[in-house]
Amino acid sequence: MPKFNLDIRCQLENVKEFVPASIQTFEWRIKFRCTGCNEERDTFRVVTIGEKFPQSNSRGESNLVETCNFCGNKGTVDILEKAASFPYCEGDSGQFKSVCTLDCRGLEPVNFDFGHGYCVYASHSSQKFSDVDLSEKEWTDYDEIAKESIGIMELEHKFVRK
Numbered sequence: 001m002p003k004f005n006l007d008i009r010c011q012l013e014n015v016k017e018f019v020p021a022s023i024q025t026f027e028w029r030i031k032f033r034c035t036g037c038n039e040e041r042d043t044f045r046v047v048t049i050g051e052k053f054p055q056s057n058s059r060g061e062s063n064l065v066e067t068c069n070f071c072g073n074k075g076t077v078d079i080l081e082k083a084a085s086f087p088y089c090e091g092d093s094g095q096f097k098s099v100c101t102l103d104c105r106g107l108e109p110v111n112f113d114f115g116h117g118y119c120v121y122a123s124h125s126s127q128k129f130s131d132v133d134l135s136e137k138e139w140t141d142y143d144e145i146a147k148e149s150i151g152i153m154e155l156e157h158k159f160v161r162k
């Protein structure tokens with residue numbers, strides 16, 4: 001089955017690292033294209049590592065199971081937990097880092113919405129920010145302990161076929 005890495009890049013300002021609050025329940029928001037008819041879905045699907053659904057014609061389970069409305073092609077997606085390599089750290093700033101691997105059948109990822117549910121840890125204090133929303137591809141706040149602004153900027157992503 002084709003595998004795709006999700007690589008992300010951003011600029012960190014006074015951020016030590018950020019990570020989904022819970023990798024088991026984190027909602028990966030991904031838009032897919034059907035490999036049968038090439039039709040791109042018009043909505044993002046929510047895929048969660050901790051949620052599995054039965055495949056329609058086998059005994060297996062996947063994190064996403066669906067049938068294409070146009071061509072009837074069956075698609076499954078699994079997020080490989082072992083490969084999930086958050087956190088994104090200070091030393092990664094400005095560079096692409098793979099944060100998860102998707103194992104796809106019948107579907108290909110075409111877009112990613114960063115969504116929400118991240119924890120951000122400050123560089124210069126013990127300050128922690130919970131349920132951070134990165135859906136606008138940037139986030140800024142103020143570290144009250146270190147008395148400095150803190151932020152995640154210029155978030156971008158790409159899917160890399162393995």
Ligand SMILES: [Zn+2]
Pocket residue numbers: 034035036037038039068069070071072073
């Ligand atoms: Zn299709």
